[in-house]
Amino acid sequence: xxxxDEGGEVRTIRVNVVRNVKSGLLVALSPxxxxxxxxxxxxxxxxEELPGAIQEMLEAAGHRVISVTAEPDPKGLPAxxxxxxxxxxxxxxx
Numbered sequence: 001x002x003x004x005d006e007g008g009e010v011r012t013i014r015v016n017v018v019r020n021v022k023s024g025l026l027v028a029l030s031p032x033x034x035x036x037x038x039x040x041x042x043x044x045x046x047x048e049e050l051p052g053a054i055q056e057m058l059e060a061a062g063h064r065v066i067s068v069t070a071e072p073d074p075k076g077l078p079a080x081x082x083x084x085x086x087x088x089x090x091x092x093x094x
Contacts, residue, residue: 008066008091008092008093009091009092010089010090010091010092011058011089011090011092012032012087012088012089013030013032013033013036013054013087013088013089013090014030014031014032014086014087015028015029015030015036015050015070015086015087015088016028016029016030016031016086017043017046017086024041025039025040025041026039026040026041026042026043026045026046027039028040028046028050028086030088033054033057035057036053036054036057038050038053046086047070047071047086050068050070050086050088051068051069051070051088052068054068054070054088054090055068055090058090058092063090063092063093064092064093065090065091065092065093066091066092066093067090067091068088068089068090068091069088069089070086070087070088070089071086071087072086072087
């Protein structure tokens with residue numbers, strides 16, 4: 001459920017980062033944003049590129065985007081899993 005504050009609507013987007021076993025390439029995908037895909041060699045690169053990709057997709061869908069941030073999912077993943085979870089927050093103009 002989106003939250004609202006004086007800065008506009010905040011949309012939370014769950015992102016999973018998976019690694020290709022053969023190439024080592026990381027890919028960020030989201031169950032909350034169909035079509036989102038960001039590929040990079042490191043998690044740091046994913047975190048840097050992800051906000052821009054999300055902003056472009058939201059703007060293409062007609063939203064006015066104020067800001068987008070990405071950070072590690074505070075819940076994390078259970079031991080033994082190889083994906084990384086991120087949470088992106090997009091602040092949209094009301």
